Amino acid sequence: MSLADLLAQSRTLTSHLSKPDLPQIHLGLDQIENQSKKLVHKQRGDIDSRVHYLLASGGLNASDLSDKIFTINNNLNNTFEPLQPLLDSDLDGYLRHQYEQTIISTIEEGRRDTVNQFQSNLSENLQSSWNKRLSLLFEELGQHSYSNDVDFIPQQSSSYSTIPSTTLAVNTRMNSYANLVKKLNEYRLQAYNYPIISELSSIAKSLSTTDTRSNQIHDCWQLLASSLREKSVVNGEFQRAALSQREYSNSYLHQSSESDEARNLRTLWTTGSKHFLEHQYLKYIEKIIIQNPSQAQVGGLPLIQNKVRGFLNVKYAKNGGWSDPKIEIISGQPLWAMLFTLLRTGHPNEALDLAIENEEALGKTEREFVPYFKSWLDSPHQRLPRQLHDRFMSTYNTRIRFAAESGSIDPYKYALYKLVGRAELSRRNLQSITTTTEDWLWLQLSLVRESAPGEDSPSESFGLRELAGLLLKFGDKHFDPKGNNPIKYFTVLLLCGQFERAVAYLYNNVQYQVDAVHFAVALSYYGLLRAPEKSHTSEIELLTADANGQPTLDFARMIQRYTRIFAKTDPCEALQYLYLICLNSDAPTPVNKQQIALCHAYIKDLVLETRAYTELVGEIKPDGTKLQGMIEKDLSLISLDNQRDFLVNIVKASAHKAELEKRTRDAILLYNLSEEYNKVILVLCHELGLSLYSNPNDRSQDELFELSNNILSHYKRDARIAHRVDKNNRETLQVLLKLKEILKHYEQSQLDFALDGIEQLNIIPLSGDVISITRKAEDFKEINESISRNFSDILLVTMNILFKIHANLKESPFGDTSRQNKMGQLRAKARTLMMFVGLLRFRISSDVLQQLSRLDVMMV
Structure with missing residues (x-):
């Protein structure tokens, strides 16, 4: 049969039904395939005998395995099938099944999206947390490993307490x-x-x-x-x-x-x-002369010309002659070498005098040199006038340069011509006479000239910045290849004005x-x-660049890193260094404000971590006398104008940070020093509220209770402070202290004292009519959070007190009338409490409500 015949036959399957107007259900190819596979599974044939034999030889039962596999496949195929078989004409059942599957699919998709979103948020939060931890780790470790050198300075951390201290x-x-x-x-x-x-x-x-x-x-x-x-x-x-x-x-x-x-x-x-460099070279010359007095033959007069001649004698005179044939000897002395060396040692006037004295002798070969030399030395910035410069360069180009290229000129004469005319700036290396780094640098600095834009041609432009760029290209490996003399490259950078680098x-x-x-x-x-803007700082490197590419050095962080090694043992000395950060208070905006803020932040960290409160921020004696700390005496050094600025920017800010870090006693002390008396009360209320039901054996809580009592008593006695403390805050602290006493009585089974205390507090109605109870419930909205967070426990303790006193009376062997009356009063108090609780039902946890109800019922 063809597929067309099968299709025609299938349409006659429902012709015998009484409702021929029912809609037809057309199955797709995938559905037909699925149904066909089901028919095949129902008509399973026998397994090939050879397969039976093979599996049996391995100890496997092929029939059992086949049945299990069929059962699993059948269950998987029927996972999304209706629980009850649907007839082909049951359209309502089909739609209902499809509706249920759609709901299940939607729920599954929503669950999957929720899981994916949760995983994504978790990954983002973990990455963010890791980045913060990584930043702190870099701050702590910096970029150096530990060294046994006594001058080692650990890198920055957010806390002074993590650093091994030394004195x-x-x-x-x-x-x-x-x-x-x-x-x-x-x-x-x-x-x-x-x-x-x-x-x-x-x-x-x-x-x-x-x-x-x-x-x-x-x-x-x-x-x-x-x-x-x-x-x-x-x-x-x-x-x-x-x-x-x-x-x-x-x-x-x-x-x-x-x-x-x-x-x-x-x-x-x-x-x-x-x-x-000139002074350094002169000291070197004097040292050489002292070491070789017989060769130098300086004579009795310690004139600079004699010293220079003596040095050149040591350097070039050999066996009555001169070791370098290029050195010109004029009037019995190496004049060109002497003139250059006098300039090299910083004696231009003496060089000019020597040139004028020997002008006639010099003029035999270079008749115009002395006038050029004099004009060059007399000019403010050693700059030849343009006309003289052009004539000088003509002479240089026609004779001196070619002589230098052929190697037939005195190298010192060549050097002098290059200096006077700033000739051939692209060729600034004279190997024969600049044999050391210092000589080479002196020559470069001598050729440097700071010109206004357009003043010099590109070929004549060579300033300090260009020299610095050249030296930076060389790098430290050029000047200190073995890495054992970092001072040399440091000196080179200083010489070219690269301070930050x-x-x-x-x-x-x-x-x-x-x-x-x-x-x-x-x-x-x-x-x-230059100090960097906050946005241009690095977590690791101190050296960065600003928006214009200029190098900047994070001076504030460097100072903070340095002080951490001795801050714990010498906090006052560390503070002196932190003051220096505010040297940048006159830097361009916004760097100036950022540097001041950094200074204050590091000082706050120093105060909190060292806890040297008396030395740094002062103290208040029991009689109310306030003693100034070091910071308050030095306000101008940290850009603060008056005591109020000090209290707000340093002491109060330190107190707030201590409060955030859960350092209660530090926060209380600092808030008190900053005259924020209400904040002291609020911090005490907060901490007492948190610790109201803490471990009774915790000594720190007893200390907090005693501290709170002492501060409250002091504030009441001091009229200057009393009127500045908010009445509600003071009353809240009094209630918390009273509750602490009540709980202590309760823990010690002093139930009558505890009940009297609760009644004196008058925050829980144990008697009165409905109106007064309702008013108390309304007053609950205004109660301080330190009390309200504990209110369920307070109610439970109160009911427990009533129940235990009632139980003790009930178990008493004496059955007098007063006992019965007292038990009745206790039951009345309990009912009043339950009425009050009923008005606060939505503010009290369900488990506490159950316990209260159970205790109330048991009081019979």
């Missing part, structure tokens, strides 16, 4: 620096200028006898002093000569890098860096972290460190 006294270097910071803040309080770099340099020098690396640190302080023109001065008439606090902040932090102020600052720094690089070397912190202090004092 400053055990570390001479740290202790010396801490004393200096304290003195610095004393000067700041009196608005005196303080030569911080000179003082830090003195400390490094004093430590150099026991610590060899302090010699290098001392040289770096000398570099700063030279570059910033700081003079070592004291109070009094010399104050005018000292640099002021934040001397360079306007030029460095507020002005555009292309402004005149910023260019002048870079010029100042370049000149100062050159002077440092220099400090960050030194700080990354564990053995120099203490020094790095104090370099940051000195630079920040003079306004030469």
